[in-house]
Amino acid sequence: MDLGIKGKRALVCAASKGLGRGCAEALAEAGVDLVINSRTESEITKTASEIAAKYGVSVTPVAADITTEEGRAKVLAALGDADILVTNAGGPPPGDWRDWDRDDFIRALDANMLSAVALMQALVPGMMDRGWGRVVNITSQSVRSPIPALGLSNSARAGLTGFVAGMSRQVAGSGVCVNNILPGIHATDRANSLDDGVAGRQGITRDEARKQREAGIPAGTYGTAEDFGATCAFLCSQQARFIVGQNILLDGGALNVTV
Numbered sequence: 187m188d189l190g191i192k193g194k195r196a197l198v199c200a201a202s203k204g205l206g207r208g209c210a211e212a213l214a215e216a217g218v219d220l221v222i223n224s225r226t227e228s229e230i231t232k233t234a235s236e237i238a239a240k241y242g243v244s245v246t247p248v249a250a251d252i253t254t255e256e257g258r259a260k261v262l263a264a265l266g267d268a269d270i271l272v273t274n275a276g277g278p279p280p281g282d283w284r285d286w287d288r289d290d291f292i293r294a295l296d297a298n299m300l301s302a303v304a305l306m307q308a309l310v311p312g313m314m315d316r317g318w319g320r321v322v323n324i325t326s327q328s329v330r331s332p333i334p335a336l337g338l339s340n341s342a343r344a345g346l347t348g349f350v351a352g353m354s355r356q357v358a359g360s361g362v363c364v365n366n367i368l369p370g371i372h373a374t375d376r377a378n379s380l381d382d383g384v385a386g387r388q389g390i391t392r393d394e395a396r397k398q399r400e401a402g403i404p405a406g407t408y409g410t411a412e413d414f415g416a417t418c419a420f421l422c423s424q425q426a427r428f429i430v431g432q433n434i435l436l437d438g439g440a441l442n443v444t445v
């Protein structure tokens with residue numbers, strides 16, 4: 187399917203690997219020029235060269251921590267205007283609800299709520315002026331079904347979801363569609379490290395931990411970054427113009443709900 191976005195310009199955050207990279211690749215395949223970001227200079231530069239060589243689009247790497255004001259300023263200076271924004275950052279660490287203090291919550295809010303809000307505040311007004319834009323926020327299945335050990339993530343992502351629910355409906359009339367994708371388990375380094383946590387706690391191998399977690403997914407496997415990227419690219423397409431303020435759950439059916 188032609189997504190109708192060839193020649194558009196996108197910022198994809200936290201994209202040297204994993205879900206962010208999946209989104210960057212799918213947009214590049216659709217002909218979108220990219221600015222991509224992550225903290226480690228060597229990694230983001232390597233990913234940018236690989237995507238540019240594979241898809242023949244322009245890909246500018248920016249090494250910066252997207253959860254800080256300075257990091258965002260560096261990314262936005264390299265970007266200029268954008269038609270498409272994909273927000274993403276690493277998830278907060280697991281832990282116990284009794285132990286988190288104010289600083290832990292502020293760090294989680296900065297990373298998984300306020301950095302996305304700041305990027306939308308910076309880029310969406312320009313999209314509205316030009317009458318076209320797409321924003322996809324990478325959140326988590328924990329928005330629909332909390333993960334006990336990830337209370338910091340549950341809290342911060344719920345905040346972002348509430349913001350998007352209101353704001354997306356205020357900008358849709360200007361041709362800007364803002365939506366969230368909620369990943370269930372996808373085979374990335376983040377999933378590997380969560381598998382390692384399960385393996386450590388139960389005294390089993392990472393493979394055994396993965397099989398155990400896959401058994402809880404009706405689709406029978408983890409998702410991939412490619413699956414995820416394809417959905418992101420569709421939400422950024424011309425055809426997605428009527429999808430507004432939605433939370434798209436990509437979890438292989440893991441969440442046992444009717445709606």
Ligand code: NAP
Nearest residue numbers: 200202203204205224225226252276277371372374375376
């Ligand atoms: P990943 O494979 O570990 O990749 C994370 C990417 O983000 C890397 O490119 C990393 O590069 C970059 N990054 C991390 N912190 C950053 C920061 N502060 N500023 C800029 N770049 C940063 O993780 P993933 O699996 O793709 O997960 C992406 C997001 O989805 C996370 O928030 C995660 O919690 C959430 N999620 C993932 C899953 C899953 O199963 N994979 C499920 C639910 C939710 P550098 O380290 O070099 O910066």
